[in-house]
Amino acid sequence: MNYQCWAETFANMLEKDPFRPLLNVLELRGLLNDRIREEFRSGEEYWALERKLCRALTHKMEISIKDVMRAIHLKSFDYRVLNLLLYQLRGQEVICFVVKVNDLHMEFLSVSEFLVEISDDLLHCRMTY
Incomplete structure (x- = not known):
C-alpha cells in the first residue's frame, strides 16, 4: 500500500x-467503560x-441559541474523558469493573468547564477586536 492510499484510508477512518x-x-488496557464511551x-x-x-455562519x-449553548456544554468532553480516566488510574473505588465516579465532582467540573469556555471566548474576542 503506497503512502497516498494509506493516508486516504486513515483520513477516511478518522472522518x-x-x-x-x-x-x-x-x-x-481495560480503561474503557460506558461513561467514557458516552x-x-x-x-x-x-x-x-x-x-x-460554522456552516450557518459562513x-x-x-x-440557534440552543445549538450554541449545547455546543458550549459539549466542548469540554475531552477534559471529562481525562477526569474519568484519572479516577480509574488512581484506583478509585471499583464495583463490578465499573469505577464509581463522584457525580457531584463531575457536575462541578462541568460547570467549571463551561465558565472557562466562556472566559476563553471573551478573551479571544477582546484580543481580536
Missing part, C-alpha cells in the same frame, strides 16, 4: 470513526454541532 484508535487502546459520543455531537454552526444563516 467516519475519529475516536476508534483511542477507544481500541483504552479497551485493550463522553466520546458527546465529542462526536460537539463536532457535528460545530460544523453546523452562509450568513441564522443560528
